[in-house]
Amino acid sequence: MAEQPRLADNTDDLAQQFRETRLLTEALVSSLSDADASLQSMDDTSPAKWHLAHTTWFWETFLLRDHLPGYCLFDERWPFLFNSYYEAEGERVARGRRGMLSRPSLDEARDYRTHVTLAMEPLLARSDCADLIALGIAHEQQHQELLLTDMKHGLFQNPLGSEMFAGAPPPPSGADADNADWWEHPGGVAQAGHDGSTFAFDNEGPRHRVLLQPFALARRLVTNGEWLAFMADGGYSTSSLWLSDGWSWVQAHEVTAPLYWQAGEAGWTQFTHSGWQEMEAARPVTHISYYEADAFASWAGKRLPTEFEWEAVAQRQGADAAFAGHQLDIAASPLPVGGTDLFGDCWQWTRSAYLPYPRFHPVAGAIGEYNGKFMSGQFVLRGASCATPRGHSRTSYRNFFYPHQRWQFTGLRLAMDL
Amino acid sequence: MAEQPRLADNTDDLAQQFRETRLLTEALVSSLSDADASLQSMDDTSPAKWHLAHTTWFWETFLLRDHLPGYCLFDERWPFLFNSYYEAEGERVARGRRGMLSRPSLDEARDYRTHVTLAMEPLLARSDCADLIALGIAHEQQHQELLLTDMKHGLFQNPLGSEMFAGAPPPPSGADADNADWWEHPGGVAQAGHDGSTFAFDNEGPRHRVLLQPFALARRLVTNGEWLAFMADGGYSTSSLWLSDGWSWVQAHEVTAPLYWQAGEAGWTQFTHSGWQEMEAARPVTHISYYEADAFASWAGKRLPTEFEWEAVAQRQGADAAFAGHQLDIAASPLPVGGTDLFGDCWQWTRSAYLPYPRFHPVAGAIGEYNGKFMSGQFVLRGASCATPRGHSRTSYRNFFYPHQRWQFTGLRLAMDL
Amino acid sequence: MAEQPRLADNTDDLAQQFRETRLLTEALVSSLSDADASLQSMDDTSPAKWHLAHTTWFWETFLLRDHLPGYCLFDERWPFLFNSYYEAEGERVARGRRGMLSRPSLDEARDYRTHVTLAMEPLLARSDCADLIALGIAHEQQHQELLLTDMKHGLFQNPLGSEMFAGAPPPPSGADADNADWWEHPGGVAQAGHDGSTFAFDNEGPRHRVLLQPFALARRLVTNGEWLAFMADGGYSTSSLWLSDGWSWVQAHEVTAPLYWQAGEAGWTQFTHSGWQEMEAARPVTHISYYEADAFASWAGKRLPTEFEWEAVAQRQGADAAFAGHQLDIAASPLPVGGTDLFGDCWQWTRSAYLPYPRFHPVAGAIGEYNGKFMSGQFVLRGASCATPRGHSRTSYRNFFYPHQRWQFTGLRLAMDL
């Protein structure tokens, strides 16, 4: 990631990145009403307004309150509303009740943002704050993606098929059908994890050696068309393809297709940020659970890659450069657009459980709750999706979700032993 | 109810009542944002916006669609959204998912109202529609009260203690402490139910004879102060005072006070449409379940009245006149204000289950689903609350709720045997 | 009930009735293994062993402990196990966990019974105990019926279709097809409730006057054949026939037939105490919920009777005599056999909610919890079933269950207005 300077050494760039990140978040909600922005469709998702305010609370708490002498809270009652899960920061609104916050209004949340963004200016030049600012930017970028996927899920509940961005192109992009072969890797000892010269989350390190067997990784993602073949072959009703928990999940929820798919008279349609659209067979399949990804791989006679296999290939391919021009970008359009590569289409399930790397230790204090405490029961996803902000992707990035979750842009890339 | 002419004979009055009712509903939500109006806090409640649109759907379906030749639906997709429970009118949004309707917006719901209100004009003069129009007015009045109580419950969820009407007087009014004795009744055969000369719901008839034992009914409602005495005496922790289902309910939900009460450093406060207010001991207790009402009566060595005892006293007291000037009224303030009598403070739990009167038959068609199909598991409440619209109360009126519900303005009036 | 002397005046008869009741309970479980007798299939039911011990606990607690000087408890830990719901008697095993009591064993429960039965002898002659003894007998008779219906439900869970009484005749008896007309009643003031000269539960009084409209009551019960016609006419899928709560229940549980019915290749079969048997169309339908009974009556263009209509007819018919020879009887067979009349086939749902009669007051102490605290949410059933012990039936008897429950022998008798 040579194009990304060490953030703490260049506060000018950091300040600019801070301002652009703040603006991008606001651009994402520009078409939403207060009612849209207050919608919470399930416990896993949060209202857009809450994302606006929570990311602001993060700056107010860990930067302004802790590092700007004399700063007064915008509203003393709001930390209770907008703390997400930091036990060290005290009590908070129950996660599943965030949709009850019709007040403060969307406009008040915007005022809160402006107030905090401006108050941050004196800190942007302070090198002792640079690491925390870099973390805050990364944090807000994560919530940009969540805001988009949560809002998609919220609008999906509406029988009217509401849209978030009228006229936007359908994400993600089509796969290159001529590119359907494999990257081969001879195995052996490889380096995994972040090398420490630029910003990364704590869970991406420490960098360490891993031992790989010879393997191959598909050059492209599994497509909607391939998924239809899986479905046509009885994929969702063949118990032998499924993990035991996956089979229970399929039966309990009567799952017969990816999330957001709907069978119509004229074929399958997909719910997108631009409303209901015709499904295109050549595009990567998205919104599938780990259980579905694993069952598909079994059906295909292949398997999911480990996170280290994925990373080893990504390092070799110099993949970071590949996604320039994709993803969320304030300088371009705030709409999700797609790419065709390791990054930028969808997050890719790996068969690796989300666990600590050797010698990993969370930092002390509330910030230490950022990643480490989630290390049970989840699987790692690698890459980045069409909803991931530009500059937020890395070869070492570890996203993680529970195996039944699929409201993110989740897809799969096959692997096999050599 | 001599002051109320038979509606079907006087279409001028009916038309005027129609227009005022429509306006009052809109006045009730004048201070709400779209986000406020989209809030659904539990399965029992509905968003204010939904009430606005559902009452409009009722007019559009049963009057305009069925009786105005050539009428086109405002939006063909909306009946699915705004049908409440009429099976005969087809599928509909699940009750607990009404809060997902961020769209249509509050403004669109208002446009829908205006469109339908104006479209109704040709029908207002037609005598063949008068009975249905009277029913539609009564229906919308019921939803005015529900809108207020549902919104109260919604705003209550907000840790900020949001208000619906700033500066409104606290409902309901104080009880007359000098009036604490009893109305006595010698028993015998009495007439119960509506006499048919004016509008009433089907469940209020047929009028029939009932046999009463000598009894007494309290001249005033149980007050907050008396409820505090019950609490201080261990009312909520003395199993022998409670019905078995009530005791299970108290334990499962850890109930220790009426809904909307909160113990603070300076005494008890109550959540109201105007936010948190100091509790006044002389006011009638409200927001109690049947279980609580019954336990209190046991503690007091008294009992709840039957619905027929209540009605017999109300007939004798000429109670209808007593509540002139109270309740919701577009000509006055849209705010709930209180009264001191049988009507206008709070609904009063009776010990009568909600069951059909002798020879009751629902009418045919969807309208027949209005009342009859709810006749199991609920108890009758009599009177009217501070949130009941003026003109909507009757001596024969039968409100009904499940014994655990308490988000309505529910209170109690004691009775005893003579 | 002139044939039944006032129990408290004739301690010889009472003593004999006590001994026979104790023996009958034991006879009912003679074919059960310890594992059978420990089975609890849902929260509503209890293991047979628990019934054996609970009825014994009742004698030990309210008679021996309270009235026999120097009596020592059989085991001091057992009251915790075998108290049912008497809050005044302290903590107890959670209702849904009675199936966890693999110990004490069935043999130990029998020893407990023998010990307590013998210890009761000195009290049987004491006139000051006669009222409590009569209550204890009635209590144990109630549990005899519950033991049979609970055990039926337990064995029904077994895919092997286990039997409880091999070779028993199928209950209940066939209806007299020639007897399909109506008893007519002119209405007017009638007396209802127990007259007090013999034993009755507290909830059967006080005797009081009720006002009846002219009505007719069917001379026979609705049959399986008639129920099949209801099913064939779409009864279970026609929402307009159902109460709202009933329709929710039908859909949530996918109900399409009475409990214990199973469609086979050669027609319908029914699970009975003697295993799976062919369904006979002429027999009374049983194991239906209130919701089903009410929907059937709607479909038939009739209604359910009130409990007072039922009682008025039963008084006129001198119904008490009619059931001589039916029901559980230690002198005859311990197997349920059927009758054809008001008593002895199945309990009959009425449209009356289970509520207190005028001037009803529970007695003080734990015994006062017997009936009164259940007076919300349930409906009254009248008559008696093939599993009701002989001598336990009365014209004034009020059985009560929740409207969704149907594991008892519940059926229906139609009524209509005249």
Added chain:
Amino acid sequence: MAEQPRLADNTDDLAQQFRETRLLTEALVSSLSDADASLQSMDDTSPAKWHLAHTTWFWETFLLRDHLPGYCLFDERWPFLFNSYYEAEGERVARGRRGMLSRPSLDEARDYRTHVTLAMEPLLARSDCADLIALGIAHEQQHQELLLTDMKHGLFQNPLGSEMFAGAPPPPSGADADNADWWEHPGGVAQAGHDGSTFAFDNEGPRHRVLLQPFALARRLVTNGEWLAFMADGGYSTSSLWLSDGWSWVQAHEVTAPLYWQAGEAGWTQFTHSGWQEMEAARPVTHISYYEADAFASWAGKRLPTEFEWEAVAQRQGADAAFAGHQLDIAASPLPVGGTDLFGDCWQWTRSAYLPYPRFHPVAGAIGEYNGKFMSGQFVLRGASCATPRGHSRTSYRNFFYPHQRWQFTGLRLAMDL
């Protein structure tokens, strides 16, 4: 494991092992009544009787039915009852309803066992069946341990504190307090997994190389006394020590101590197979969840080992010899007795998720469902407990449970980085 010959090469030894395994299972239930043996206390556990029959079904299905010409099923209806989770073998009783099987009786289950055990004789000498027989033995040994832990949980529900083995010594044994230091390991490439010369489950292979960092593994297990120190220091109420899912679990279930602990007036007691016993501080702590193990390690400033760290140390220590003389053994006592080492006290949570080894493939058919389909959401435990049958332990053995489960004999051994 040099003492264990390759099973398929020595059918005499295998036959003997088969017979002893069958006898041991029966010995374990010798003190149980039919009611005891029918008890199911939660969905995770099964009745003892079910274990007796299910292990027999395994032999009948995969050996007798598939390999013994002319064999007739003992009862054609029983496979539906006693199949556990093999989808390929058809429908079966829902897992949570196994406690409803009061019939067949315990005696009938024993007859089934005898019948199948004898019918197996002709197959015991057939070398083509040897691999399946070895699997069946291992399968039955697993169920021996489950039978013991499930029965413990069942008897624990009984307020009487029932015992399974009167007079048995309390498991597991005391730890050697003088042995509280560490085994150190320099890291590097190690071999993991089974080497294939003797029986092992499919999930223990393929054998492969793993890369280890320098680390140390505690020479002894964490003790009850150490756990008390953790509790005294607020371990269960300090959110920062816990994984996020763990903290939710602690709060939802109000966990304040290991399972089976109870605070009494004279100190802590523990429920054991021999009833309630005084807790001994020097013994290894057992019956803890992964969440608790992880929180304890955080509190101690250490961590849990990975499964490969554990295995590397066990290989070095020649650990297999260490557990001679411990564990379940038909030749000795059928009671669980304890050991002090890597095997024989309790299963030890590792921080490794239960995932497939490189190039793992389940075998085809129903047997392939044995292990592979459970590879999501669970953690690996290593070692063996006091309830593990002798001969069932291996250095490569991988046990697995969900992180909240703790009814097995689960404990922990600390690790740290060097």
